[in-house]
Amino acid sequence: MTTTIITADLVPEARRLRIAATLFDVRFPLQLEPTIYQFAEFLSGDYRGGYWHFYTLSNGGFYMAPSREKFFAVSAENGYEGELSGNALGVTACLYAYSHLSFREDDFAESCAEHYHRLREFALGHPEAAGILAAID
Structure with a gap:
């Protein structure tokens, strides 16, 4: 069995709006983006907003992540507690x-x-896969 490695590419500043609009239309700023921020706040009391990077995945997926190079204490409803x-x-x-x-x-x-499925496929190969999967399962 061959495993395909899913890679992430940082979206340049000049292409952020176009990528988000192409993938999600007007629902990105109205629904998806605020929901992502709400879940970041829900998962980590350490998260206080800030600039986020956008990433496209080689399998057609997309995610965004806080730009700060720090670890966040995470506590999920499923009982997971750790740092990501x-x-x-x-x-x-x-x-x-x-x-x-x-x-x-x-x-x-x-x-x-x-x-979700595209990003989960990427998460399986992420250096912090164990923490990500524990927080979502």
Whole structure:
């Protein structure tokens, strides 16, 4: 069995709006982005806002993550407690948001479900996969 490695590419500042609009249309600023921020706050009392990087994945996925190079204390409802880097917190918050927004009956819900699976596939190869998976399961 061959395992495909999913890679992440940082989206340049000049392309951020175009990428978000192409992938999610107007629902990015109205629904997805605020939901991701809410889950970051929910997961970590250390998170206090700030600039986020955008990443596209080689499998067609997308995530965003706080730009700060610090670790965040994370506490999830499933009992997980630990520390995640800003990048791993972003992956985790995006997975929560995609899952949450996928439980509707529209095209956006379907898109969120697809992005959840693409991002989870990436998370399996992330250096902090154990923490990410423990926080979402």
